[in-house]
Amino acid sequence: MSTTFRSCFVPTGFILGYIAYLLLGALVFSAIERPVEETLKSDLSSLKAEFLNLSCVNATALETFLEKVLQANKYGVSVLENATLPTNWDLASALFFANTMVTTVGYGHSTPLSDEGKAFSIVYALIGVPFTMLVLTACVQRLMHPLTYGPISICQRRAGLQPRTASVVHFIVLLFLVVLGFFVVPALVFSTIEETWSFLDSFYFCFISLCTIGLGDFVPAEKPGQRLRALYKISVMVYLFVGLMVMFLVLRTFHKLADVHGWTAFFQLPSYEEEDEDREPIIEQEPDDESPEAEKASVKPLDPSSQVSYNSINR
Amino acid sequence: MAAPDLLDPKTATHNSKPRLSFSAQPVLLKSPDDFEPRVTVMRWKTVLSVFLLVVLYLIVGATVFKELEQPHETSQKLAILVEKLEFLEQHPCVNSSDLENLVKQVVSALRAGVNPSGYSSNQSSLWDLSNSFFFAGTVITTIGFGNISPHTEGGRIFCIIYALLGIPLFGFLLAGVGDQLGTIFGKAIAKVEGMIDKWNVSQTKIRVISTVLFILFGCLLFVTLPAIIFKHIEGWSALESIYFVVITLTTIGFGDFVAGEGERRQHEENSGGSELEYLDYYKPLVWFWILIGLAYFAAVLSMIGDWFRVISKKTKEEVGEFRAHAAEWTANVSAEFKETRRRLSVDIYDRFQRAASIKRKLSAEINLSPPVNQQMTPGKRARSVNLGDEREVYPYTFVRNGSLFLNGLIPDYADHLDITKTQTK
Numbered sequence: 001m002s003t004t005f006r007s008c009f010v011p012t013g014f015i016l017g018y019i020a021y022l023l024l025g026a027l028v029f030s031a032i033e034r035p036v037e038e039t040l041k042s043d044l045s046s047l048k049a050e051f052l053n054l055s056c057v058n059a060t061a062l063e064t065f066l067e068k069v070l071q072a073n074k075y076g077v078s079v080l081e082n083a084t085l086p087t088n089w090d091l092a093s094a095l096f097f098a099n100t101m102v103t104t105v106g107y108g109h110s111t112p113l114s115d116e117g118k119a120f121s122i123v124y125a126l127i128g129v130p131f132t133m134l135v136l137t138a139c140v141q142r143l144m145h146p147l148t149y150g151p152i153s154i155c156q157r158r159a160g161l162q163p164r165t166a167s168v169v170h171f172i173v174l175l176f177l178v179v180l181g182f183f184v185v186p187a188l189v190f191s192t193i194e195e196t197w198s199f200l201d202s203f204y205f206c207f208i209s210l211c212t213i214g215l216g217d218f219v220p221a222e223k224p225g226q227r228l229r230a231l232y233k234i235s236v237m238v239y240l241f242v243g244l245m246v247m248f249l250v251l252r253t254f255h256k257l258a259d260v261h262g263w264t265a266f267f268q269l270p271s272y273e274e275e276d277e278d279r280e281p282i283i284e285q286e287p288d289d290e291s292p293e294a295e296k297a298s299v300k301p302l303d304p305s306s307q308v309s310y311n312s313i314n315r
Numbered sequence: 316m317a318a319p320d321l322l323d324p325k326t327a328t329h330n331s332k333p334r335l336s337f338s339a340q341p342v343l344l345k346s347p348d349d350f351e352p353r354v355t356v357m358r359w360k361t362v363l364s365v366f367l368l369v370v371l372y373l374i375v376g377a378t379v380f381k382e383l384e385q386p387h388e389t390s391q392k393l394a395i396l397v398e399k400l401e402f403l404e405q406h407p408c409v410n411s412s413d414l415e416n417l418v419k420q421v422v423s424a425l426r427a428g429v430n431p432s433g434y435s436s437n438q439s440s441l442w443d444l445s446n447s448f449f450f451a452g453t454v455i456t457t458i459g460f461g462n463i464s465p466h467t468e469g470g471r472i473f474c475i476i477y478a479l480l481g482i483p484l485f486g487f488l489l490a491g492v493g494d495q496l497g498t499i500f501g502k503a504i505a506k507v508e509g510m511i512d513k514w515n516v517s518q519t520k521i522r523v524i525s526t527v528l529f530i531l532f533g534c535l536l537f538v539t540l541p542a543i544i545f546k547h548i549e550g551w552s553a554l555e556s557i558y559f560v561v562i563t564l565t566t567i568g569f570g571d572f573v574a575g576e577g578e579r580r581q582h583e584e585n586s587g588g589s590e591l592e593y594l595d596y597y598k599p600l601v602w603f604w605i606l607i608g609l610a611y612f613a614a615v616l617s618m619i620g621d622w623f624r625v626i627s628k629k630t631k632e633e634v635g636e637f638r639a640h641a642a643e644w645t646a647n648v649s650a651e652f653k654e655t656r657r658r659l660s661v662d663i664y665d666r667f668q669r670a671a672s673i674k675r676k677l678s679a680e681i682n683l684s685p686p687v688n689q690q691m692t693p694g695k696r697a698r699s700v701n702l703g704d705e706r707e708v709y710p711y712t713f714v715r716n717g718s719l720f721l722n723g724l725i726p727d728y729a730d731h732l733d734i735t736k737t738q739t740k
Contacts, residue, residue, distance in 0.1 A: 100567075104567045104568075106569050107569070108570035115552075121562070129565050129567075201471070204471045208478075213454055213457045213458070214461070214567075214568065215459045216459070217461060
């Protein structure tokens with residue numbers, strides 16, 4: 001009883017710590033960046049007034065003006081009159097920014113303008129990125145039991161399939177569900193909410209975000225006059241985090257599949273390792289079924305090590 | 316996607332200290348001349364072939380991106396140029412609506428990736444081969460700067476498929492590069508440790524020294540040196556260079572600073588930005604640095620994660636130990652408490668017996684016959700029966716039994732003193 005409680009407590013504690021860390025980052029960013037953004041905005045409006053007062057516009061003045069406009073636009077500040085763009089650094093937006101930084105997505109639609117903001121981002125990222133990875137890994141390890149080991153052993157027992165076939169079937173079903181639930185459905189939602197996004201644009205956005213590439217050409221909740229902007233941003237944040245977890249889950253399942261089929265041994269890649277010893281197996285038979293295969297397949301790679309994803313070095 | 320498996324239980328059982336190197340096995344102190352290839356590490360030939368495959372993949376991607384995006388970009392460029400000419404031809408008394416139009420055009424051009432400012436119209440394309448190569452690199456490393464991004468539908472679909480295949484591929488490459496780096500560093504550390512070993516320093520100190528060396532050396536080679544180079548070539552401040560290095564190597568990749576896309580800072584004399592002249596091999600060199608720097612940063616991040624995990628495991632252990640100690644202590648204390656109470660009750664019973672026997676002696680001397688009409692409670696009857704027994708048996712037997720009730724000796728003594736509680740245990 002205590003070990004299951006502990007294995008539920010640890011991920012929950014991590015998640016709470018993660019949320020607290022995000023809030024901290026959001027507050028700090030908001031406090032640092034808001035004044036600078038306001039200054040930039042007022043500079044731009046005074047520049048505009050100056051421009052309008054000129055009686056003769058020459059090319060160099062135009063170029064200077066355009067240069068300034070571009071610089072401002074790169075940081076998300078618009079000079080258009082009717083664009084009532086809300087600030088990029090209110091609490092919800094700053095939280096969103098901290099989340100994109102810590103999950104390494106990094107859209108870049110709003111970036112720290114001040115020197116202190118940049119210095120803080122350096123430290124924040126260096127601590128936050130491994131911490132997030134730890135949190136995500138802990139959650140995924142916890143999720144592997146009900147979502148992967150459970151169904152595979154059920155497949156084996158009820159349908160009497162071999163472990164290799166069962167894992168393949170399970171992986172295909174999982175992939176299908178993930179694509180449906182985390183790409184197609186959110187793409188539909190985004191294309192409805194954002195007027196200028198087509199379905200393909202939304203799908204492209206979901207993919208680019210969940211792979212943590214984060215180009216930043218599409219960012220939700222950036223339209224001027226967006227209703228319920230804070231709520232929208234926060235729900236997008238949750239979607240990104242859960243989606244990232246699911247992607248890791250798929251990757252781990254694939255790694256386990258590769259292990260079961262002996263592909264990792266063939267390529268001399270790091271093999272999949274089992275979970276923490278203080279986790280109770282939910283279904284007792286399951287380790288007996290999976291581990292002989294895993295042990296057979298992992299004869300050559302001696303060391304336990306992590307999955308093959310590019311932030312993990314062979315241990 | 317960055318997913319170091321930080322909760323790796325097996326390495327935790329192998330060495331409780333955090334891993335100080337990212338090579339496949341912990342560095343052995345006893346055999347510093349161990350140069351045999353490790354079984355679990357990819358051989359360098361495999362790494363080289365994977366590297367060539369990745370380069371080929373990038374070139375293919377760059378070509379496809381160029382074919383898809385450049386026409387779109389050219390048409391956008393033409394449109395903005397026309398706009399600019401019209402604006403200049405108009406009378407300089409500019410009204411606000413014209414200005415707004417211009418600005419809108421500027422912004423939409425920027426979103427399309429075109430820089431409308433600048434004197435020359437023969438700016439280099441954003442989608443020429445070297446830039447496309449760089450873009451493909453940012454996609455498969457998942458950095459994703461975003462200063463260039465595909466705008467055609469075909470470009471976007473291709474980007475999705477490209478990333479799906481490219482990211483795992485790059486993952487393998489990174490694992491291989493990390494292995495090589497780890498091997499090199501492990502050998503160096505082994506040599507250094509062999510030298511330090513003569514000084515009879517404790518192993519913990521050696522480990523700590525090797526970690527510090529690793530971090531310092533890596534920082535120097537992969538962070539400080541490139542930051543200085545960027546500062547000079549790109550014209551950024553020191554903070555901005557370090558910011559760029561960190562944001563890139565953790566694959567966040569905002570894109571506000573991008574090496575190779577910069578414009579010279581506006582000084583008082585210049586009135587417009589001019590594109591920097593880069594050497595031809597600058598961009599490929601930057602990409603190569605990103606590759607190795609990513610491997611280094613991944614190692615550092617996983618080391619930090621190791622520290623986190625070991626700390627949490629140690630805390631768990633310590634908490635577990637503490638709980639075990641507390642339970643033990645409680646058990647000890649309650650056992651002692653019971654023992655004390657039992658001894659106390661034995662002592663009291665003993666004294667009572669002695670007092671009772673003295674009383675009987677005295678009453679026997681006064682009155683020889685035992686009182687008949689006295690109500691013989693079972694206890695008293697038992698006592699009268701047991702009068703003949705040796706008195707030293709009582710403490711002995713009930714010390715052995717540990718329970719006053721077992722002999723049925725003194726139920727009314729039990730009534731007087733609330734000693735029943737000890738007996739139920």
